[in-house]
Amino acid sequence: MVNAKRIFADFKVFSRGYLRNKFGLFFGLIFPVILILIFGAIFSGGSSGEISVYAQNQDAGLPDGRNIGSSFLTALNESGTLKVITVDPMVNFTKYLADHSSSDGIIIPQNFSASYVTEQSVNITVYGNPTSSSSGIVSGTVGGFANYFNLQRFNATSVIGMTSATVNTQQTKYIDFLIPGLIGFSILTSPMFSLVNISSEYKKNKLFKQLSLTPLTKIEWLTSKMLFYVVLTIAGFLLMVGVGVFAFDATVALNIWLIPFLVLGPMLFAALGMLVGTVTKNPETAGVIGNIVTFPMMFLAGTFFPISAMPEYLQSFAHVLPLFYITEGLNNVMVYGNISGAIVDIAVIAVITAIIFVLAVKLFKWRED
């Protein structure tokens, strides 16, 4: 029979031990905040966002002194997208790019102004690296300005225009997508790593055997650990959202639908950690198996980048990872406001948690035969 007093007694001893261990506290609370700060800083600007590009203007200009090539480069530079660095027309441009470790470059040909005014076809050469995302932006921008200059030449205006928008009703920043992912990340790592470690260590140094000599049952022991990680997760959640909102001006929806994720999530991974620790022979093997289970989830369950950015077979794989339903659910609640989607995620997580809890308790041995 499960006894609340014993669960509370065990909770008290465990949480006190945890809080006295600075290392555990760091990984439980400080590390997720550091993650938010690092990823927030990387993706939420701070830099000008302009791409530096070298340009060589070989344009000889017009007899009246006008130089269309020069105007073109000035326009590019004022676009806010590119930062044009002009290079002496006499130097070997490809060698210059290589010497400056750059793959992006623009050459305006010698007859540029003359061809422009006489309406003869002329090409701007754009150097780029197909694997680099900045090269695509450079060629796109140059192409855009070439069109603009073409239209200008004939005094024409665009017919088709474009406005930017995101799926949310409000303007959504990357940090808004990042926060649910990183919360999912901490829901996974803290209870999982801890319970793998604790359960295998307790088994090794026979602490379980000792506890089996008291009226504490293994269900009570595991329940108290789950409770502890629910509390830790909620504390971590508040810290992470706080830092996201105050440091990066994140806009996330906070409502009652988050609670099932913050409660079931740590329960699921505490039980899974216990299961790994209990079926493995020693702490070393437990650590390895724990990593094998944890690492794919860390990166492939929509924590740092959305799974839609991954190839199809990896997306299918993501759907078997329990963490996927947590990050998807958190995104549904916090970003998209899609509550019916979140309810499906909650149902899936509840079923997985129940199965893993039962398995962990069944396979977990206090005593030896």
Added chain:
Amino acid sequence: MLPIEVSKLQKNYGTLKAVDGISFNVKGGEVFGLLGPNGAGKTTTIEIMEGLRARDDGDVKVLGLDPWKKGYELHKKIGVIPQEFTFIEKTTPREAIIYYADLFNVKVNPDEILKEVLLEESAKTYFEDLSGGQKRKTGLALSLVNTPELLFLDEPTTGLDPNARRAIWDVIRGLKAKGKTIILTTHYLDEAQQLCDRVAIMDHGHIVAMGTTEEIIQEHGSGERLEIHGNEKLAEYIRANTELQVDYNKARGEVLIPLKKKIDALAALAAAEQSGMDWGQIQTRQDSLDDVFVKLVSEPIGEQGEIAIEYSGKKKRGR
């Protein structure tokens, strides 16, 4: 009903017969020692009695209960310190006692228990910072929380320094004085002699001797013998020139002569003097528990240097 009744107990690990059909009883208020070298089956036996391990065959009743089937019920009535007791690192002995009291749902005065196990001074030190002896005392303190009448102590002093061992002995004597029944395992002979009313010497899963230490010495030990410090040649000389049985202990450089009559000593010494060889210190002595133990147990235990004597004349007991 006796607190402990064990009959034809068997436990195998694969093909190894760890415990091979042993039987014994323990009376109320008695301190009973299971003595033997490492691997003799002591811990397996005690863990079966504690309900931590299943048995393969035989009957075990502890306080009238089957310890494996009724383990949960039994554990509320007994106190146990497992071998190499450990606890949650960042917890103090005082907190540990309160934790156990909550688990057992009993009211205790933690300071009183700490005093009983001589641990008041370290009441607020984290478990990880305690010395080996203090850790063991914490284990003793926890085993007392549910005020059990029956205590199991599995190697309570192994690995401790002499002072810490004596402090633990004092605690155990105090518990005995309170009338508690105590089962302890040890491979220290002096510990068994100091603390136990009766001991069972175990070897390779069997009990090879049982009783008070005096009874065991009387039954299995030899009578008085003369020991002469000297070399092997001296032993050969005495053997050749007297009617006496002469053994030689190489490790200690001692000639050993069992004395059937006191006068035999005179003959031996006369022969030694006659030999013209150097001979030193002489003494007569009787087998101690150490000597009996070495005789009975197939492998002398040398882990802490307790026993590592080799007798040239005596063959190790084979199995």
